[in-house]
Amino acid sequence: MADKVKFELVSPEKLLLSEDVAMVVVPGGEGNFGVLPGHALLISTVRPGIIDVYADDQRNVSQRIFVSGGFAEVTPERCTVLADEALPVGEIDRAATEAEVKEAESRHAGLKDQVARATGDDKSDALAQLRAAERRLAAVQAKLDALRAAAH
Amino acid sequence: MASLKDLRNRIRSVRSTQKITSAMKMVAASRLRRAQEQALAARPYTERMERMLGSLAANLRNQPNAPKLLAGTGSDQTHLLLVATSDRGLAGGFNASILREARRTLRALQRDGKTVKLFTVGRKGRDALRRDNAKLIVESLTEIGRPRLTFANAEDIAGRLVERFEAGEFDTCTVVFNRFKSAISQIVTKQQLIPFAVPEAKEKDKVDTKGAIYTFEPEESEILTELLPRNLAVQIFTALLENAASEQGARMTAMDNATRNAGEMIDRLNITYNRSRQAAITKELIEIISGAEAL
Numbered sequence: 001m002a003d004k005v006k007f008e009l010v011s012p013e014k015l016l017l018s019e020d021v022a023m024v025v026v027p028g029g030e031g032n033f034g035v036l037p038g039h040a041l042l043i044s045t046v047r048p049g050i051i052d053v054y055a056d057d058q059r060n061v062s063q064r065i066f067v068s069g070g071f072a073e074v075t076p077e078r079c080t081v082l083a084d085e086a087l088p089v090g091e092i093d094r095a096a097t098e099a100e101v102k103e104a105e106s107r108h109a110g111l112k113d114q115v116a117r118a119t120g121d122d123k124s125d126a127l128a129q130l131r132a133a134e135r136r137l138a139a140v141q142a143k144l145d146a147l148r149a150a151a152h
Numbered sequence: 153m154a155s156l157k158d159l160r161n162r163i164r165s166v167r168s169t170q171k172i173t174s175a176m177k178m179v180a181a182s183r184l185r186r187a188q189e190q191a192l193a194a195r196p197y198t199e200r201m202e203r204m205l206g207s208l209a210a211n212l213r214n215q216p217n218a219p220k221l222l223a224g225t226g227s228d229q230t231h232l233l234l235v236a237t238s239d240r241g242l243a244g245g246f247n248a249s250i251l252r253e254a255r256r257t258l259r260a261l262q263r264d265g266k267t268v269k270l271f272t273v274g275r276k277g278r279d280a281l282r283r284d285n286a287k288l289i290v291e292s293l294t295e296i297g298r299p300r301l302t303f304a305n306a307e308d309i310a311g312r313l314v315e316r317f318e319a320g321e322f323d324t325c326t327v328v329f330n331r332f333k334s335a336i337s338q339i340v341t342k343q344q345l346i347p348f349a350v351p352e353a354k355e356k357d358k359v360d361t362k363g364a365i366y367t368f369e370p371e372e373s374e375i376l377t378e379l380l381p382r383n384l385a386v387q388i389f390t391a392l393l394e395n396a397a398s399e400q401g402a403r404m405t406a407m408d409n410a411t412r413n414a415g416e417m418i419d420r421l422n423i424t425y426n427r428s429r430q431a432a433i434t435k436e437l438i439e440i441i442s443g444a445e446a447l
Contacts, residue, residue, distance in 0.1 A: 010200055012303035012389055014193035030369045043208060044369035045378060071379060073204045080200050128315070 003037035006078035007053065009065065011086050017065070023054040024079055026072050035079040042074040046081060048142035050089060050149070064089040066146045068139040085139075089146055097144050104137040156432065159425040163418060170414035176242065177407035184335060184400035190301065191332065191393040201386050205348070207366060208376060219373070221314070221380040224347035225323045230267040232290075232322040233257060234313070234345065236329040236391055237277030238399040239294055244406030246330060246338065246399050247276040253340045254328045258285065269322055273309065273392070290321070301396055306389035313388075314381050317346055329391045330398035336405050338398035345387055348380065 004020035025034045027049030033042075036058075048068045055062035070083040111130040118126045154162070209222060235254045237247045254270075254277075261268050270285060272278040272292040281289060291312060297305050313325060325346040330338040368375055 008196075008200070010197040012194060012197050012306075012386060013190075015196040028369055033369075041366040042369065043204060043366050043372075043375060045375060071204065071375070071382075073200070073207070080204070082197060082201055082204070128311075 005035055005037045005039070007035075008078065008080045009051070009067075009083060009086055010080070011083050016083075016086050017053075017063075019055070021053055021055050021062075023058045025052040025054075026079070026081060027051065027067070028072065035074050038076045039074050039079070041076075042072075044072050044074075046070045046072050046083065048139045050146045051081065051086075064146075066092060066143055068143070069135075087143075092143060092147050094147055097140060097147060100140045101137070101144055104133065104140050108133045108137050154428075156425065156428060159421060159428065163421045163425065166414050166417050166421065170411055170418065173407045173410040173414060177404055177411060180400045180404040180407060184397060184404055187393070187397040187400050188332070191390075191397050194390060194393055198386055198390050201383055205379065205383055208372060208379065209348075219376050219380055221317070221346055221384070222348055222376065225320075227323050228266070230269065230322040230324075231261050232269045232271055232313075232316070232325040232346075234271045234273065234309075234325060234327040234388075235277045235281065236327060236395050237272070237274035237280075238395070239275040239296075239298075240399075241276060242406065243399050243403040244409075246402035247274075247280070249338075249340050250328055250330060251277060251280050253342065254281070255284075257326070257328065257342065258288075271313070290316070297392060297396065301389075301392055303385070303389055306392060307385045309388050310381055310385035313346070313384065322346075327388065327391050329395045330402075332394045332397040332401060335401040338402055341394075343387070343391065345384055348383060348387075 004022060005024070007017065007019060007021045007024050008015070009017040023034055023036050025032055026044075027047050029045030029047050032049075033044070046067055046069055049066070051065045051067055052061045053063040053065065054060060066087050066089050067081065067083040068085040070081060072082070073080045108130070111126060111133050115123065115126045115130050233254055235250065237250050241247065258268050258270075268288055270281055270289045272281055272289060273294075273296055275294040278289070278292040278294060293309065296309075316322065317325070324344065326342050326344050328340065328342050331341040333339055366372075
């Protein structure tokens with residue numbers, strides 16, 4: 001297949017990647033999906049995970065990028081991923097990620113306590129914080145998983 | 153007439169002021185460059201977010217179950233003004249122009265019998281509005297984006313807004329900030345955040361769908377409930393970035409003017425100083441000569 005699909009990866013802070021590729025596999029909210037040229041129109045959420053970019057053919061992964069969530073829009077010609085946070089897998093710092101996971105875990109546990117104790121207005125505040133902490137934990141955990149998968 | 157010593161002191165003090173203003177100008181210039189780069193880098197995301205929302209919202213706008221962030225609450229009785237200013241002063245008319253626009257809007261809305269609430273970002277806005285409209289301020293944040301403005305800052309503000317919106321505290325929300333045009337020109341801009349006004353898709357951006365419709369994973373309403381708060385954060389982020397660049401631009405221009413004025417003042421003082429010195433010498437000479445002649 002000679003055709004290529006234009007793949008763009010943007011985070012709020014900058015445009016990370018914009019190139020023509022043979023295929024990308026995106027971790028969608030309801031399962032991974034591969035995008036080839038001529039894909040049907042699709043808008044999907046993105047869960048924390050790895051985007052695999054196949055630049056030249058559909059067999060060799062040329063780039064693996066970790067995303068912590070976001071949205072994807074697919075048209076027959078292009079695939080745009082709006083990521084919350086994105087980082088090439090090779091650039092993830094193992095020690096830092098482990099520390100992040102630990103921190104997120106302890107924060108999560110602490111907030112759980114707080115929710116159990118809080119009442120009234122404080123309770124909804126604490127619950128919102130807890131949910132944010134949960135999301136954060138899931139994101140950093142996925143980052144660590146990405147690292148483990150890459151190591152194999 | 154001021155004595156020579158007074159004049160000397162005066163010149164010295166103006167000179168040190170000039171040193172400060174010219175240093176501030178240079179600091180502002182380098183910060184401006186950074187702020188501009190950041191604002192530029194954030195643009196692709198905003199554009200694509202708008203494109204995606206455009207395709208989504210077109211499908212959903214007129215449905216009765218459209219999210220409130222998009223469709224509004226059906227009333228426009230209570231307005232929330234998000235006034236974004238800077239934390240530091242000495243930036244020329246930067247804060248004053250934002251505040252003037254905010255106050256004008258505030259009065260216009262109150263004349264129409266609407267309730268107005270204020271949410272201030274930045275110390276200058278808070279301090280100024282606290283003087284005349286203290287009761288209207290529902291929340292104020294300072295020291296946002298130090299040392300560097302991140303998306304998390306904007307998300308935090310968006311989170312607070314959504315929380316208040318869902319609690320039914322206001323119906324529409326508008327942000328007032330300075331849009332960066334160039335280092336010498338910033339334009340005060342009002343932008344409606346809630347309900348979100350979907351921009352008409354530009355002709356070149358229009359996707360030729362050939363009648364096909366988007367598939368949504370998960371359902372479109374679910375995506376929208378995630379996408380809209382995120383879009384709010386993006387809008388705020390853009391506004392804050394524009395504001396940051398404008399602030400530095402305004403400060404740079406103001407400090408450049410101040411430096412030049414100080415230079416002119418030093419020149420004038422120097423002339424006065426030299427003249428009075430000359431006058432004093434002449435006077436002494438006359439005294440000596442007339443003293444000698446009297447003998």
